[in-house]
Amino acid sequence: METPSNHPRALPSPRDVLARGALLLDVDGTLINLAPRPDEVVVPGSLRIDLEALLGAMDGALALVTGRALTDVEELFAPLRLPVAAEHGAVMRSRPGGEARRAVLPAAPEPWRRTALAFAARHEGIVFEEKPAGFVLHYRLAPDLGDPAFDLLASLVNTMPDFEILRASMAWEVRPHGIHKGVAVREMMREPPFAGRLPIFIGDDVTDEDGIAAAEALGGMGYRVPDDFPEPEAVRAWLTSLLAGAHDPAT
Template identity: 35%
Template structure:
């Protein structure tokens, strides 16, 4: 596994031989105060479609959100990908995602909701296979939220991961690296160089996995990371995707 470092190099453009695995919040879209307030730029869906054409369809979205939410925001697209950090897996667009259920998550969600459900500064989000406690409106309460999540997770044999202004309780061994690995075994993605792009600590497992499979990670924003390359923000991600699609179109025209 690559040692975390402060990478500053800009990533190479995508080619038709790559497979792209991309995070949603903070990568394709800006982080907002509450998950349901996310804003989709008008040119995002056409940009994803152009990138899909370059990659022969080998583009998957890997998110902590349920896939049904991603479908809603990216309509009419229904992309291959993984929701809830791999609890849901969809190999082909328009297919019904495969879902798994873990014991303990419902009890953890109930406990968090009893404790914080009426708190105007915090948001408890039960995703089904995981439960998230968002504190974007009260960053000073990060320690309190993390301690509460660890206490409840230990009680139910679950794991905790801390992201940007959120702490999530979820089953052990469930992470984005596992999701990417599962997709790389499928014909649509196998045999390609895997590229993973994301902005959060929850994406580090994805970065580590693609490195072991001959690919590379791209970190969006600041902070130490296992990723080899870096882009500054969401706008830079969009420009990189557009530049990749443009270069691919020129290559096809000259072939």
Template identity: 40%
Template sequence: MDFFTSERMRRQDAGGAGGRGQAQGRAARPSGFMPVMSAMARPDVSLPPALGEDIALFHDLDGSLLELASRPEAVKVAPYLPVLLTALHRRLGGALAIVSGRQIQTLDRLLYPLRLAGAGLHGAELRRDLRGSIETTATAGSGDLPEALRRYFSDDPRIVIEDKGMAVAVHFRLAPERAAECEAVAAALASAMGLSATQGKMVIEVLPPEVNKGQAVQALMTLPPFAGRRPVFVGDDLTDENGILVAQAMGGYGIKVGAGPSVAHYRLGSVPEVHGWLAAGAGLRDFA
């Protein structure tokens, strides 16, 4: 019996005891998931200080600079955002990078005409400066995983399988009752292929095991104009916690956007609050 058959049988057996995907209660996390740091509960975090000119700023995109959307292609970019980031880039002497789960070419399209240094696919892609080429840092891609996931979830168009080349995302924002099932299937297939799966906000990210945002920050911090500055990482999701940890270990600080546990020293409540904080750091008044 293959994995798909056994998993469907398990789901059918569970249907009478809590519904499809165990909607009423989370299943135990499968072994394919990265461990979540136990120190993440910090309800007492405060508002961040003003951005200084000695800062190297590493910024997540979705949920931090852009509001989350039901599907990844449905995000909206505020018309003023590229202008704001351009001013901030100038204020920080170029030490601004986007560190995202999206591909770098997608970041360029969303933020056009702005082009920045940064990392895509959680660090599997790296661009060392705004004029540089896109480098691949991971040793393995996703192989046949996207097609395997599409076959399994072919009965439900609400579950979106995003093939990113070196990574795969399973989006279940429109099917929250199938969260546990999505986690189990993605983790099992990831483990079988030597990949790692980690949970985000209504998404499972499957990545090469050596990839995370913290390693991307470490790599960029060795390069001008980031080297010698205090790193600051801004993010909203579990996949951002490694970046926050590294920034704080290197003498900087992290900022958690929105609710939820985090190791970050500081917190901003929403994307608009982030925009306001960045505008102040860029020296812009009454912006947006």
């Protein structure tokens, strides 16, 4: 892909992205601004419009790759039913509006969930987030409690090797071992309409590094907020520019 040089790291041209690329986009902190609580984020209406237009322009080769549960993604981006790798790839849908399939995974033991919920109830600012196969403790509202939250989860997970703790953005996630965005990217890129295109992954935190590495290993590109895009608004502006640039002979 040819790339312009007016960016911290060169971005592919709009025509190349639309004709040959596959956009793989993290959600929180990449497409949309972070919020104190995961249920307080806002998806701009203009983003939905651009994603729908890009989906058509790229023959469906655009997917959200997120740690969120599929139900959260569907609610946030309704009425769109985009291709998605939810829960870091535990749930996959490769075609717009298609059926999602869930990997067969162990669920975190119920006593762990009760322990984490009790911790959140005792500590103001700790937010518990339920997921089908695991759960998250968010400490964005109580940064000093990040280490105690980790210690609690480690005391649980260390007893069961099928699970691991993932460091996210001001949060700790308990999830089944071996599920990550790198696996999700590789699986997505094997299926139509992604197969044969070059993956372009954009993310913002440590949970996205596996996805970026996989995209690059497949001959594609990986970009980060804030290294390559200063903020989610810049990512959204770039997506808008892809649609405008597709009709500009100079791009």
